[in-house]
Amino acid sequence: MCHFSRNTTQDTRDRLIETARQLFLKKGYTATGVAEILQKAGLNAGSLYHFFASKEDLLLAVLERYKELLGPLVLQPVYERISDSVERVFGILDGYRGMLLETDHEQGCPIGNLALELSTTHPAARKVIAENFTGWRNAVADGLREAAGRLPAGLDMDQLALFLLTLMEGAVMLARAYRSIEPYDAAVAQLRDYFDRLLSNGTSRSTPRPAARANRQKKRGRRNVRV
């Protein structure tokens, strides 16, 4: 805010946002108390209410932070590892899979988490949540456009990206509810099947389908999801 702010100022603010982010992710917004945030951040109430007008204001900062984190946290790690534009999509989905596994199926998509909890009751948060979704959709649609040559002509990449987000969010929800990765893997398998068909119908068949195919498939008997 002030023009010559010290380092520590930004540090404290950042620490609050980051701590709140982690707690909201793990327990949700309402279930996370301000006291808990302060304790974990090693700060006191005075600091929080110096930077933020309210707990909800802190939530908005967290959601803004997520918009900034889309690139560095969700996209870049995948894009560095994978160059094929279709496989990059599955790499992104694999990121959420890893998150589910690492947290024993307690955490999936941070935004989806907050979306259902707050959409009805917190209009300001709902707006930034929607912006996060839109950012994700646009990034994925851009990625898909790089594979446009291999995909059927006339395919709407924006619609396909929305479809991917819808499926991913639903799959994360079910994985958490069942405390099992199975519903998530089933959704990805369905999607893989869908893409296989898209690619075999593509106008320019020159580019061969990448071999990374079987990578992420589990050993389950899910092979019979054919069309």
Next chain:
Amino acid sequence: MCHFSRNTTQDTRDRLIETARQLFLKKGYTATGVAEILQKAGLNAGSLYHFFASKEDLLLAVLERYKELLGPLVLQPVYERISDSVERVFGILDGYRGMLLETDHEQGCPIGNLALELSTTHPAARKVIAENFTGWRNAVADGLREAAGRLPAGLDMDQLALFLLTLMEGAVMLARAYRSIEPYDAAVAQLRDYFDRLLSNGTSRSTPRPAARANRQKKRGRRNVRV
């Protein structure tokens, strides 16, 4: 509980469950206060804690109630109106669509609502939520099996039902976050497209594709979601 319970006993208990159900649906579990439930039900704290050990215990009763309501509330109204087994699936999806529209996109699937809010923090609730999902999946899979003749041989109906649930839950979440029916309609359109292809690949092509096709499509330019 007691063997010769009066009518009013069951009435009070039911009223508590039903009132809590509506409030949990609209505002979520944590955001709904016990006092609010009591006020809306026209009862006092003594009554609630006579029948339920805690607020969470009441939640479990609500979730059990939802399991009983799957038939009468979700399936039967659709099955009475629609006889074609494939169209029945889309009829069920249309039910959730209607719920979104009626509530100005505030309410979608009651179970999905509670799933993300409580899966991490309330193990007992999570279990009954998963049971609700399983009930839905089984019912829809049974419905799909009636259309087995028209669908490709070897298609796994249980997997397909899971796919439908995943997509529906994701679509409801996005519709709520965007306060718009568009993401929901887009998901259903994608699904319709998917089924069209399934049906045209079916082993027994004798049964003609029902004409109800264009019914639920909005006037949006979503026709280009082809494959």
Next chain:
DNA sequence: GTCTATAGAAGGATAGAC
């Protein structure tokens, strides 16, 4: 800018009369 202390409201749950 950060601290301690605390206000003030709302939360879930209980006690005991009827």
Next chain:
DNA sequence: GTCTATCCTTCTATAGAC
């Protein structure tokens, strides 16, 4: 079984010293 009254905790937010 239902009522009223209330306990105790937790919550967000504020006041004022440093």
